Amino acid sequence: MIGNFSFTYLGYMVQSVGWTLVLSALAFVLGMAGGFLVMLGRISPRRWLRLPTQVFIEAIQGIPLLILLFIVYFGLSVYGFELPSIVAAALALMIYTSAYLGDIWRGCVQAMPRAQWEAAECLSFSRWQTLRLVIIPQAVRLSLPPTIGFLVQIIKMTSLASVIGFVELTRAGQIINNSIFQPFLVFSLVGVFYFVLCYPLSRWSASLEDRLNVGNR
Amino acid sequence: MHFSLNFAPLAPYWPVFLEGAWLTLKMSALSVVIGTALGTLVAFAKRSRRRLISRLCGIYIESVRNTPFLVQIFLLYFGLASMGVHLPTFTASVLAMVINIGAYAAEIIRAGLESVPRGQIEAAECLGLSKWRIAWHVMLQPSIEKVYPSLTTQFILMMQASAIASQISAEELTAVANTVQSDTFRSLETYIVVAALYLALSLLVKLVAWAAGEYFFKRRRTVRRAAAQTAQAARRRAAAARAGNPAASGTSAGNAAQRSVS
Numbered sequence: 459m460i461g462n463f464s465f466t467y468l469g470y471m472v473q474s475v476g477w478t479l480v481l482s483a484l485a486f487v488l489g490m491a492g493g494f495l496v497m498l499g500r501i502s503p504r505r506w507l508r509l510p511t512q513v514f515i516e517a518i519q520g521i522p523l524l525i526l527l528f529i530v531y532f533g534l535s536v537y538g539f540e541l542p543s544i545v546a547a548a549l550a551l552m553i554y555t556s557a558y559l560g561d562i563w564r565g566c567v568q569a570m571p572r573a574q575w576e577a578a579e580c581l582s583f584s585r586w587q588t589l590r591l592v593i594i595p596q597a598v599r600l601s602l603p604p605t606i607g608f609l610v611q612i613i614k615m616t617s618l619a620s621v622i623g624f625v626e627l628t629r630a631g632q633i634i635n636n637s638i639f640q641p642f643l644v645f646s647l648v649g650v651f652y653f654v655l656c657y658p659l660s661r662w663s664a665s666l667e668d669r670l671n672v673g674n675r
Numbered sequence: 676m677h678f679s680l681n682f683a684p685l686a687p688y689w690p691v692f693l694e695g696a697w698l699t700l701k702m703s704a705l706s707v708v709i710g711t712a713l714g715t716l717v718a719f720a721k722r723s724r725r726r727l728i729s730r731l732c733g734i735y736i737e738s739v740r741n742t743p744f745l746v747q748i749f750l751l752y753f754g755l756a757s758m759g760v761h762l763p764t765f766t767a768s769v770l771a772m773v774i775n776i777g778a779y780a781a782e783i784i785r786a787g788l789e790s791v792p793r794g795q796i797e798a799a800e801c802l803g804l805s806k807w808r809i810a811w812h813v814m815l816q817p818s819i820e821k822v823y824p825s826l827t828t829q830f831i832l833m834m835q836a837s838a839i840a841s842q843i844s845a846e847e848l849t850a851v852a853n854t855v856q857s858d859t860f861r862s863l864e865t866y867i868v869v870a871a872l873y874l875a876l877s878l879l880v881k882l883v884a885w886a887a888g889e890y891f892f893k894r895r896r897t898v899r900r901a902a903a904q905t906a907q908a909a910r911r912r913a914a915a916a917r918a919g920n921p922a923a924s925g926t927s928a929g930n931a932a933q934r935s936v937s
Contacts, residue, residue, distance in 0.1 A: 533862050536860070618745060631749070652742045
């Protein structure tokens with residue numbers, strides 16, 4: 459059944475952009491929470507906390523997100539955990555995001571000069587106080603560009619949720635393509651939608667990075 | 676519902692897994708080599724003084740970097756098929772990966788090129804080096820050396836992104852996993868095995884990249900060796916001073932005294 463592209467399809471696509479955004483937001487918020495914990499574990503003075511987090515980061519960074527998604531969705535369903543596809547996608551994305559964000563943020567926290575820790579110690583701040591009042595506020599500024607850059611990655615990665623049947627932008631494209639079979643047009647449009655979502659964020663991230671770099675130029 | 680991981684049913688499938696891993700590796704290696712070459716060209720072209728060329732390169736880089744790989748691969752594979760060009764899945768996946776890595780590598784290498792000080796290029800011009808030699812010796816080599824870590828990261832990410840090629844049924848590792856799990860109904864175990872294989876592949880790529888870096892970047896090796904020698908010399912001097920060796924400390928003190936006199 460080969461038909462023409464109509465505005466109904468376009469409406470369907472716009473609607474599915476909403477689901478892409480919902481999934482991205484879920485993954486981002488959950489991943490930020492997880493990433494914060496991972497970051498804390500990674501910079502912890504306790505070895506038994508630091509080592510497992512490092513193994514976690516290395517392992518997740520060595521596994522494709524698609525496989526992670528399959529483990530969460532198909533792997534667990536065999537054992538009776540029938541997750542809805544949005545939950546599975548959000549969970550897999552969260553695990554993936556927390557490993558990467560944790561590593562990014564660790565870099566930002568460790569980029570803070572050693573002297574600041576020592577100064578806080580002289581003021582008899584506790585470790586947590588030092589982190590909360592001295593280190594993190596400065597590290598946040600530094601971490602803003604890479605975090606936004608990673609948000610772009612997350613938006614792009616939500617396209618993988620189409621594989622487990624969650625109807626977001628890419629899946630909508632597939633469905634439309636199955637009915638009208640105009641892959642060039644349909645997937646170009648899908649690409650344009652992603653571009654419209656991602657490009658402003660990329661530019662924002664780049665401009666923030668430039669602004670942070672002013673001192674070094 | 677009971678929890679028991681049983682890897683035994685997967686044992687007969689190990690040649691299939693290895694074959695899939697081999698294909699993944701082959702696809703990644705091929706696309707990394709071609710993609711980096713493309714990226715280098717694009718990086719230079721992006722810096723070109725001709726507005727049209729640099730604008731076109733900018734469009735290429737931004738459009739690839741801001742759309743998902745899955746969509747790119749669909750566009751390439753199904754899009755070309757609808758226009759009558761039927762690519763084999765292997766070719767289509769490698770082509771998509773080359774296009775993808777070309778854009779990312781271009782951006783990374785361009786960052787390296789930007790960091791080459793203007794003065795060095797001018798110095799090379801004063802020495803009468805040809806345009807090509809400047810590009811190769813003064814600009815490209817040091818910048819690749821500088822951005823080598825981010826390039827490696829990008830290669831590993833690309834290797835993992837090749838999993839997405841399973842969606843156009845290229846018979847690589849992930850597609851193999853899908854087949855095996857529908858044969859054995861051991862999905863969790865299958866995917867765990869495949870995850871471990873990808874992890875091993877990532878480590879392998881890291882190792883190879885590190886070894887290649889050691890081999891190609893002689894300067895880094897030399898600098899490190901010089902630093903080690905300096906440190907060793909300092910240590911020896913300190914040890915000698917601690918032992919109160921009259922010969923070592925005496926001569927240096929004598930030299931210093933002589934120098935201050937003259």
